[in-house]
Amino acid sequence: MERRSMLGAGLAIAAAAGPGAERAAAQGQAPAQASALIEKKVFEGGAFRTRGGATIPNLRLGYQTEGRLNAAGDNAVLICHFFSGNSHAWGQVTANGPRGWWDAIIGPGKAIDTGRYFVVAVDTLVNVNVPDAGTVTTGPATLNPDTGRPWGMSFPVIAMRDFVESQKKLLDSLGVKKLALVAGPSNGGLQSIEWAAAYPDFCARVMPVIAAEIDAWLQGWLNIWAAPIRLDPNWREGDYYGQGREPPLRGLAEAWKIVTLHARDRAWAAQYDHKVPEGQDPARRIGDRFAIEKWLDDTVAARARTSDANSFLYMVRANQLFLNEYPSLAAAMAGAPRRWLMLPATTDRIFALEAVRDFAEVLRKAGKQVEMAELAGPLGHLNGVAGMAPHADRIRHFLAS
């Protein structure tokens, strides 16, 4: 698939968080520093055996690091990204480019202090930002060396656990012996939990933000997120790559629309209450739209051009396969690390506050030490990306505990 734009991941965050989030992030930022640019690196992992039993011959994942690994190899922090994000979690990759999505809490002197910790963030397998030159992933848009054509829907199923295993290969290659912290928002929080289940002795602390169990309720919602892609006649069972074919941008845009609204809340949407765009008359013309609809349509049309529909479907499945190797959440968490900091958003419409509380209860019953604090703000779920600044001290203390 051709790389249409270099803006993919940046737009991912803008589309995910919106202007309100940018303001919130800006308010929480430390004073501007003349820090060096972050170098985007590529991990060439060779053959990768998936948990489902398939082999990907050429694992390639982008990543970024800052700080120095100590001699014991135990001052590493792994930051896992959200559904639409990539490894650009902090700092600047280009001189005039945007800062990473958790820049409020990661960097020199910040809560997750790159002066003390060796911080790593990795582009997941099947990352959706395929057209973005700043994202390096292996997924359905990757060339299958056996056929010389993109894998499409013949790419093996990837589970959340495969995200962990591919990251483990990278961390091993970097000499990391132990993670002082594994953390991330949303899909990144799920990765953190999957890490805690798979490698409890490797993870000293776990910080899932805006994340809880993927139960049948959320498996159903993930199905709904994906459905518009399969409805788009341009999807062609995933066979849309190459000359003269159009990708299923309408279906992908509608898929992003669901994610975009689901990840927000009514307090955010209130800015569009009772508003109708210039020239529109939805009370008289059935094709006309309200202001919130126009904002959604414009936002997701742009987002579709910087992402890949098949990768979206694989990312949905990876989320549905959260902790799929364990008979229950309690079984998965029985041997998990002891120290947890959970940060739900009060008005999260994806991972409801009570679902996070239920998750914490499972941990506590298993004898874990769970600290919890709520993320406030009008953004709903996205408070876990854009609203982290007020919790910087709490995170700093958790890391020092």
Added chain:
Amino acid sequence: MERRSMLGAGLAIAAAAGPGAERAAAQGQAPAQASALIEKKVFEGGAFRTRGGATIPNLRLGYQTEGRLNAAGDNAVLICHFFSGNSHAWGQVTANGPRGWWDAIIGPGKAIDTGRYFVVAVDTLVNVNVPDAGTVTTGPATLNPDTGRPWGMSFPVIAMRDFVESQKKLLDSLGVKKLALVAGPSNGGLQSIEWAAAYPDFCARVMPVIAAEIDAWLQGWLNIWAAPIRLDPNWREGDYYGQGREPPLRGLAEAWKIVTLHARDRAWAAQYDHKVPEGQDPARRIGDRFAIEKWLDDTVAARARTSDANSFLYMVRANQLFLNEYPSLAAAMAGAPRRWLMLPATTDRIFALEAVRDFAEVLRKAGKQVEMAELAGPLGHLNGVAGMAPHADRIRHFLAS
């Protein structure tokens, strides 16, 4: 459009509420009575001028009544139906057919006592159950007498207020002078509120169940509900009626899927946690599904065959146009009737509990007397259809107050 099935509205309720709901409704029913069958009637309203300024030459709406209107004409109760429902709110229309969706609280001797009140329920304009012979509506599937073909998307936009105006015509023709109560769940609650704004002196009491304001947040969600229909290539801009054409059943099914899950909650979905259907292996085959996905797919495929896609789009717009003639909710409610009973569902994912509380606050600030009680149960939003029995006494007292 041919009438494919007589099961439409029955299935509407089954698909909306599911087996759990049927159990709940059954538990709440009064002892079986040898009550007479309810007769489905048709109101021939003649020419109808929409609030948007268009004229529909031949208004036809189905309705049912029970009880007797008193000499003053002021013992009438109007029951308004939900998005996917119809006027079959109580009783039996056929000897072996299902009982109506609020049968737990309406009927002889029940909370809304047809021995004391003249109870009326009306199929809305643009009702989605077009293939159901038990539903009579006027909408995009109706023949336009000017062309001899179905209106399709040339049917005029219908607002929530048009539901009220068409029902007012019927009530006037029946001799009703005043409603002792206007009530309904969800979209029926919105109609009740719209009645309260339009005809405050005509409505003594208002009981919106699982309903609050349609703000930009919900206008956006309504857009998302509708989007799959427009993606289906069989939709053809609404021109799918007639010989040799296939209606957009896949898109319509995906639209119903969103409604179906949105109207439930995680406690309901828990029965599908960690379940995979026989023969499916979603960890290895990207096209395979989890149990919750199969249940959704099966349920909505059946529901699509008993409903009409264009009518779904018009119903979405009618909901988006809730109270659209008023500058604000406070302005709409300033002159509203004084007595309100609001019944939100604690775990409603469409009309969140705090949204209902915000609505009640607007009413109280305007000097209204608002009683509120929460509907419990695992069904989320649908508790307002299937979980009414525990509130029967409260409703009886409200009516007597």
